[in-house]
Amino acid sequence: MGRLDGVPEVDPQRPSGARVYDYYLGGTHNFAADRQAAAVALAAMPELPAVLKMGRAFMRRAVAFAAEAGIDQFLDLGAGIPARGSVPEVARQIRPEARIVSVDLDPVAVVHTRRAAAGDPRSGVLLADLTDAEAVLGAEPVREILAVDRPVCLLAVAVAHFIPDTERLGRALERYREALAPGSHLVMSHACAEGEPPHAKQLLRIYNQTTSPMILREKEEFRAFFGDWPLLAPGVVAAADWRPTGGDPEPGPSVRGEIIAGVAVKP
Ligand SMILES: C[S@@+](CC[C@H](N)C(=O)[O-])C[C@H]1O[C@@H](n2cnc3c(N)ncnc32)[C@H](O)[C@@H]1O
Numbered sequence: 001m002g003r004l005d006g007v008p009e010v011d012p013q014r015p016s017g018a019r020v021y022d023y024y025l026g027g028t029h030n031f032a033a034d035r036q037a038a039a040v041a042l043a044a045m046p047e048l049p050a051v052l053k054m055g056r057a058f059m060r061r062a063v064a065f066a067a068e069a070g071i072d073q074f075l076d077l078g079a080g081i082p083a084r085g086s087v088p089e090v091a092r093q094i095r096p097e098a099r100i101v102s103v104d105l106d107p108v109a110v111v112h113t114r115r116a117a118a119g120d121p122r123s124g125v126l127l128a129d130l131t132d133a134e135a136v137l138g139a140e141p142v143r144e145i146l147a148v149d150r151p152v153c154l155l156a157v158a159v160a161h162f163i164p165d166t167e168r169l170g171r172a173l174e175r176y177r178e179a180l181a182p183g184s185h186l187v188m189s190h191a192c193a194e195g196e197p198p199h200a201k202q203l204l205r206i207y208n209q210t211t212s213p214m215i216l217r218e219k220e221e222f223r224a225f226f227g228d229w230p231l232l233a234p235g236v237v238a239a240a241d242w243r244p245t246g247g248d249p250e251p252g253p254s255v256r257g258e259i260i261a262g263v264a265v266k267p
Contacts, residue, residue, distance in 0.1 A: 016106055
């Protein structure tokens with residue numbers, strides 16, 4: 001793929017986390033190198049798609065929860081490549097007027113999100129590193145599409161484990177929390193290190209060969225990303241246990257704890 005829409009060159013030979021994830025979710029925006037990396041990961045951990053679907057199901061429930069609570073603005077950090085059950089899709093089932101800005105570091109994700117959002121004045125797409133909170137908050141799509149003096153649902157779903165620099169990530173999240181209005185929600189999920197998950201080490205090895213090295217964190221480290229915003233019940237739990245509504249994928253007990261999740265609200 002060459003240069004598109006001012007987005008940097010993509011190396012199709014080097015697997016990217018966003019495209020490998022697209023492949024797991026049944027998408028088509030991936031290259032041979034991504035599919036090969038996915039095959040190696042799947043051989044090591046056949047439950048991986050179930051684990052990722054559990055994470056997506058959490059995201060859908062949390063977005064629906066925020067929309068039902070009255071939120072009609074969403075800032076999706078590490079939004080990925082559009083797939084079924086995306087943030088805009090779920091939010092607009094409840095709030096058809098919802099405004100959504102998607103942020104991603106991966107050029108392929110940004111190109112496909114831009115295509116999906118083309119002509120929609122309530123959608124914005126930004127190619128940026130979410131840890132540069134100042135740049136994200138000051139970027140045109142964020143300033144033009146979102147009103148940060150009203151509650152926003154800030155999402156960082158299945159992305160923080162691709163950011164090894166805990167301090168930098170923590171500072172960025174602090175800046176977002178500071179910038180957003182009371183009543184804003186923070187929705188996050190993370191690959192968890194608790195109890196030495198059996199597949200984690202293999203998975204880390206595989207991801208460390210992609211453009212998206214991974215890091216696992218303990219529950220307490222993850223909880224700190226919410227700062228002083230109170231967590232809604234049931235707190236930080238396995239993603240499948242965050243307000244389950246039935247009908248979502250049920251991962252087996254051996255992998256249930258591998259993605260943890262939580263939602264907090266700014267007082
Ligand atoms: C596993 S996908 C998750 C996509 C979506 N949030 C979901 O849960 O389905 C992680 C995404 O985060 C993006 N990403 C990784 N590090 C990032 C960073 N520092 N800033 C912005 N996006 C990042 C990747 O490019 C990828 O698209």
